[in-house]
Amino acid sequence: MDLVEETLNKSNLGELKVGDSVNLERAMKVSDRLGGHIVQGHVETLGVILEKQMQDEEAILSVGLDPEWMRFCIPKGSITLDGVSLTIARINGNIIEIALIPHTLENTTLGIKGKSETLNIETDIIGKYIDRLLSFDAEEEIIDTNILKAIRNIQYGES
Structure with a gap:
């Protein structure tokens, strides 16, 4: 491994040594229940x-x-x-x-x-995503908006 x-x-x-047991679980496929x-x-x-x-x-x-x-x-x-x-x-x-x-x-x-x-x-991943979304503040939103404007300007020549 x-x-x-x-x-x-x-x-x-x-810290594992040769022969130690571990738990391996297969990843869930997007199509799985x-x-x-x-x-x-x-x-x-x-x-x-x-x-x-x-x-x-x-x-x-x-x-x-x-x-x-x-x-x-x-x-x-x-x-x-x-x-x-x-x-x-x-x-x-x-x-x-x-x-x-x-x-x-x-x-x-x-x-x-x-x-x-x-x-x-x-x-749980959902809790982490919610925590991340709630951690954004107004200043970060302004930065994000400016980044989006810059990307659009590069892609489409918008100003």
């Missing part, structure tokens, strides 16, 4: 497992995140932990709780991860 510097800087993949989780497979930050409570065959995973990323997390929203697309059950400050079903525990590395281990995190 090849990794670029950006991925190594934002993930724990550089949408199953509810809109993520791309891009690691954005790291989280740390604060607690893993086993309840019968299921587990509740408490994961601490950098507060900067919490604005993209909502209860029942999507998040990816180590490449596994999951649903946030609860939020408490900068801690998210994820309920893991037996299938996830048995078929992903989340079943063997424990307290204090790091996780690669990706948040």
Whole structure:
């Protein structure tokens, strides 16, 4: 598997050793049915497992995140932990709780991860787009308008 510097800087993949397991999920095709989780497979930050409570065959995973990323997390929203697309059950400050079903525990590395281990995190793309759109202010709009005018002038000779 090849990794670029950006991925190594934002993930724990550089810590892997030969023979370590990873989760690989195929990318969704545009023509596929949408199953509810809109993520791309891009690691954005790291989280740390604060607690893993086993309840019968299921587990509740408490994961601490950098507060900067919490604005993209909502209860029942999507998040990816180590490449596994999951649903946030609860939020408490900068801690998210994820309920893991037996299938996830048995078929992903989340079943063997424990307290204090790091996780690669990706948040929902729609939340990131909304955040980006809301961050623009009037000054940026003026700059954008001037850029559009310059492009039109180059393309069509407009002034």
